[in-house]
Amino acid sequence: MDIRRITDPAAVTAAAHLFDAAPEPAATRRFLADEGHHLLIAYLDGAPAGMATGVETTHPDKGTEMFLYELGVDEPYRGRGVGRALVAALAGLARERGCYGMWTVTGGDNAAALATYRAAGGDPEERQTVMSWTFDRG
Structure with missing residues (x-):
């Protein structure tokens, strides 16, 4: 498996x-x-098999942490x-960049995601509630 940090929009396409x-070119x-x-x-035999996105967030009294924004693995490569x-690669990058930690959110019924995050060393935060706001993109 070859995991690469992507900087070229053509690789995203x-x-x-x-x-x-479909990824939006401007975004x-x-x-x-x-x-x-x-x-x-992640590439297996030269084919894109999975992706993860992370966003560093910084707060004045906490420092910088990594938010694991999204994880996706193509169906034939799951398991x-x-x-x-x-x-694990994103966590390693976070450490290299001086982040004090990493976090993500997933549904409590998403067994595959929970198993993946636990296998990669994540610990669940008990009794957390996620709040969201949706805005028109108009």
């Missing part, structure tokens, strides 16, 4: 099947241009350690 929707360029945004793609390897 070539791995578009790993995302929830892709903006994401990749930000030093605190990270996109890792082969690709997700765990991507999470």
Whole structure:
């Protein structure tokens, strides 16, 4: 398995099947241009098999931590350690960049994600509630 930090929009286009929707060119360029945004793609036999995105967030009294924004593994590659390897690679990158920790959010009923995050060393935060706001993109 070859895990690469992606900086070229063409690599994102070539791995578009790993995302929830087709990557938007302007958003892709903006994401990749930000030093605190990270996109890792795992390749198996030269094919994009999975991806993870991370975003560094900094707070005045806490320092910088990594938010594991999204993890996706193509169906044929699931159950082969690709997700765990991507999470571990993002955690390693976070350490290299001086982050004090890493976190993510997933559904309590998402057994595959929970198993992946635990296998990569994550610990669940008990009794947390996620709040979200959705804005029109108009």
